[in-house]
Amino acid sequence: MARGRKTVTIRDVAEDAGVSLQTVSRVVNGGPNVRPQLRDKVRAAIERLGYVPSLAAQRMSGSRSYIILAINDRERTLADWRERRGTDWVDQMLLGGILTCSKHGYRMMVELIDTHSDHVERELGAAISALQPDGVILTPPHSENALITGLLTERGIPFARIGSNAPGPGIALTMGDEGAAHLATARLAELGHRRIAMVAGPAQYSLSGWRIEGWKRAMRELGLPSDGLLEAGDFGYESGTRAARALLDRNPDCTAIIASSDQMALAALEVARERGLRVPEDISLISFDNTPIVRFTQPPLTAIDQPIAETVSRAVEQLIARGPDGADDAVIEVAAALVERLSTAPAPGSA
Amino acid sequence: MARGRKTVTIRDVAEDAGVSLQTVSRVVNGGPNVRPQLRDKVRAAIERLGYVPSLAAQRMSGSRSYIILAINDRERTLADWRERRGTDWVDQMLLGGILTCSKHGYRMMVELIDTHSDHVERELGAAISALQPDGVILTPPHSENALITGLLTERGIPFARIGSNAPGPGIALTMGDEGAAHLATARLAELGHRRIAMVAGPAQYSLSGWRIEGWKRAMRELGLPSDGLLEAGDFGYESGTRAARALLDRNPDCTAIIASSDQMALAALEVARERGLRVPEDISLISFDNTPIVRFTQPPLTAIDQPIAETVSRAVEQLIARGPDGADDAVIEVAAALVERLSTAPAPGSA
DNA sequence: ACAAGTCTTGAGAACGCTAACAACATACGC
DNA sequence: GCGTATGTTGTTAGCGTTCTCAAGACTTGT
Structure with missing residues (x-):
């Protein structure tokens, strides 16, 4: 040989x-x-x-490492994976990242890290010491973890925070959650809906708050009350079932639900079915994420498309363009879009 | 700062x-x-x-690089991604790989490479020179590309071929496609089906052939004819539609279809619907892959679960355990399982 | 108690590359 | 034509680690 x-x-x-x-x-x-x-x-x-x-030799000689490190939450990723829920988020992130990296001669590495405070510094510190990346991409819920951003700032490594629009340290890239929720709500109102409910995500994710804000602002602007129309889940299916049931118990007149994740929307769809409500004739449904599953449900779901790949791509480009010293703070917004499918229709009795 | x-x-x-x-x-x-x-x-x-x-320094000093490189087909990955078909395969691979790598202090990197013969050597060669990985994981359709396996052999880099059971160079890890197809076919026969059709994958993938083999063997063992019950697609939705239509046109008495991918099964489901055939009352359906989407269709699909994560995990472990010199050839099989959902039922008129 | 081994530690070179500096060539101004 | 700026090339050192080899400290057998 x-x-x-x-x-x-x-x-x-x-x-x-x-x-x-x-x-x-x-x-x-x-x-x-x-x-x-x-x-x-x-x-x-x-x-x-x-x-x-040789990448290693280049790094050794004190120049760049040509590596961008993406940090994902281990717990969530593993749970998604173990339960075969699909990890479309990881997918999109990876692809957007890899493509843009390779365009610039960079590579992307993915690291799963525990959110637990006593682990996070050790694990992230170890990854950084070992890899010495030129930039780090933080995904929720790490994006606003002060321990993490602090560590990165201290070590002088540029980083981007995905899914955060808090103008903290580093580059914040948001998908305009407030605006997206507003868009979804406004569209439903346009179809004649008045009682539009919201199944929000967990408070731990700041984007949950922004989506609630967007929904509330739209309702306010339309002169519609939003009291009693809000429930929170944890993005998972079961929590969506609980939330949808509570919502419909409390508001029999509700004709539209916006769910903060596809899984929760799927759960709402099932709850509607179990109560004999037809989608979209009796109740309309809009979900957030637009993962592949929503195209194959009965009916296919109207959804807010999260431009994750594009966002990560932008993050990589920023990181690379700014180089080792350009860690200036910034807030960048990549607009989400509403993809209309068959789970939305005019409110019953309207027009 | x-x-x-x-x-x-x-x-x-x-x-x-x-x-x-x-x-x-x-x-x-x-x-x-x-x-x-x-x-x-x-x-x-x-x-x-x-x-x-420092990983870079370790590599420089001539020891291991602690990097496992996973090679995916760029065209297919991009197409899956662009059309938002979901790239569950990438997911599963990545997760299985990352987890096992990190358990042993390794990292995994993903590289997208064109299958085109004039690119493949350049691209793979470049990736290897830059990264100098301790091992490479090949996924279909690269797994049996002689140009690739030749290059790796020549450079003395251990590699694993996923989804191949041809006992060529390197470690071949198969999910037992022949056995899995046999399993699906036998289960359908057990339910009383006699006219069991197969929508196979493209011939370019050797696993397509193995699945056909398994199906044919089961039919033969059961004394059932298989002529005219075979169609091939390219794993995609549209090809599934064509194949299912051709199949049902030719065999009005067909009561069961095994599709070689979830997408093609979905297409078959739709074709059945358009012809007024109820699933599973009139026709049963089994798919290969078991990606997240099949849990949310109407009805949820019975599927052969591809243990991709486990297979990649095994591959990583082999690569690491054998070290830089242990490139001995081997064939390892990780058994697939049949996950029964609601798209399979006794054949119409049986019992 | 002494030769021959084994275990333990350290010194120096090497890996492939780039930063910093030095050296030489060329151009330009007066 | 000489000094100075500018462009082009080469030389040397060093990045952080492990490998190779050598030296010292212990064992062991006789």
């Missing part, structure tokens, strides 16, 4: 092209002061030998 | 513990010949300083 054919190093290229190591390095990194003639010669040698710089 | 607090290196630990670099290195890597007293002293220093070895 032709095992272990020696790796092509920068030295081999230098030799082949008849120049010094440094010149090759300059060509590889797009250095500014190289004569075109030499540059082409070096490029030819690189091509011929199939040279690719 | 307390920017850039210096990283803790092995030198700091050595100084703190009053020993040489080498001793610390030995303790960190579980070296065999260190006196317990010293070992504890060094461990205490590591703990106190929060030392974590």
